[in-house]
Amino acid sequence: MDTNYLLLGALSALALGLIVYGLLPKRKNDVDAIRRRLSGRRGLDEEADIRTRAKEAATEQLVRRAAPMLSRLVMPSSDQEQSTLRLRLASAGYRQPYAQSVFMSSKSILAVLGLIVGLTVAYTQHMQPGMLVGVAAGAAGLGMMLPNFWLSSAVGGRQQKIRYGLPDTLDLLVVSVEAGLGLDAALKRVGDEMAQVHPELSEEMRIATMETQMGRRRGEALENMARRTAIDEIRSLVSVVVQAEKFGTSIARALRNQADTMRVKRRLAAEERAQKTAVKLMIPLVLFIFPAMGVVLAGPAIISTMRTFEGK
Numbered sequence: 400m401d402t403n404y405l406l407l408g409a410l411s412a413l414a415l416g417l418i419v420y421g422l423l424p425k426r427k428n429d430v431d432a433i434r435r436r437l438s439g440r441r442g443l444d445e446e447a448d449i450r451t452r453a454k455e456a457a458t459e460q461l462v463r464r465a466a467p468m469l470s471r472l473v474m475p476s477s478d479q480e481q482s483t484l485r486l487r488l489a490s491a492g493y494r495q496p497y498a499q500s501v502f503m504s505s506k507s508i509l510a511v512l513g514l515i516v517g518l519t520v521a522y523t524q525h526m527q528p529g530m531l532v533g534v535a536a537g538a539a540g541l542g543m544m545l546p547n548f549w550l551s552s553a554v555g556g557r558q559q560k561i562r563y564g565l566p567d568t569l570d571l572l573v574v575s576v577e578a579g580l581g582l583d584a585a586l587k588r589v590g591d592e593m594a595q596v597h598p599e600l601s602e603e604m605r606i607a608t609m610e611t612q613m614g615r616r617r618g619e620a621l622e623n624m625a626r627r628t629a630i631d632e633i634r635s636l637v638s639v640v641v642q643a644e645k646f647g648t649s650i651a652r653a654l655r656n657q658a659d660t661m662r663v664k665r666r667l668a669a670e671e672r673a674q675k676t677a678v679k680l681m682i683p684l685v686l687f688i689f690p691a692m693g694v695v696l697a698g699p700a701i702i703s704t705m706r707t708f709e710g711k
Contacts (some may be wrong), residue, residue: 489627491553492599506546513542557599558630563633565596566665568604569658576651581610582640603628618644632661 481499487575488498515540521531568589590604603624611618621637636657643653 509542513538
């Protein structure tokens with residue numbers, strides 16, 4: 400039985416390696432194509448291009464067919480759950496049409512891998528049948544939950560980056576509006592300027608700008624940005640801008656007040672993290688540093704005391 404498991408593992412590793420090797424780009428093919436173009440052999444070049452396009456089309460078709468088949472096992476049944484998952488993936492920065500299918504397929508694949516690993520470990524440890532089933536089910540459940548943990552971490556990390564870049568972006572937006580640009584033009588200009596410094600926030604602003612250019616109202620586009628990011632600061636900013644536009648007040652003044660508020664929040668958050676540092680350092684101090692200091696300081700005294708008692 401152990402030999403069968405080893406053979407199955409070797410065949411699985413070989414199949415996975417062949418798939419990865421087939422999907423990797425072939426640099427040698429690109430170099431050969433360049434050489435053929437320089438030498439003027441157009442016929443071989445066109446044949447190689449046809450083969451490359453056929454290979455890419457076959458790979459894309461395989462992924463497009465395999466992803467829905469795997470994702471049916473754990474695909475949300477209701478439209479509301481699918482919309483929630485699509486919104487969470489958008490909050491993490493994944494807006495591709497196949498992102499939802501790939502995510503659900505990864506849950507299925509990891510669940511099957513967890514089941515196989517759990518059965519293998521339980522069998523090698525000679526567990527009882529009831530314990531074997533429990534370990535296998537727990538490993539499968541853990542594998543199914545791992546993509547959810549990753550998605551939550553990805554959403555939180557992206558939201559944190561957007562929060563960090565929001566005060567600076569608002570300052571630049573205030574300068575642009577006070578310089579005479581309209582709000583739409585200022586959003587587009589700031590989104591382009593912040594692409595290198597804060598790419599996440601720049602991407603959201605560009606999407607909002609494209610939505611307004613496609614005919615949506617500015618308030619609706621900004622509300623969509625707040626819904627995608629799921630950040631309270633963005634919602635507050637959108638509310639301020641919409642109210643200023645609705646009542647005819649100065650948008651530049653509203654943006655300046657909002658920028659001051661965001662800057663104060665960022666400073667308070669930094670001070671809070673600094674105050675938490677002392678508490679977080681207590682655990683490594685107690686577990687690692689204090690015992691070593693105790694050995695260094697009290698060790699000679701203990702050795703001298705033991706020698707004194709032995710001399711008596």
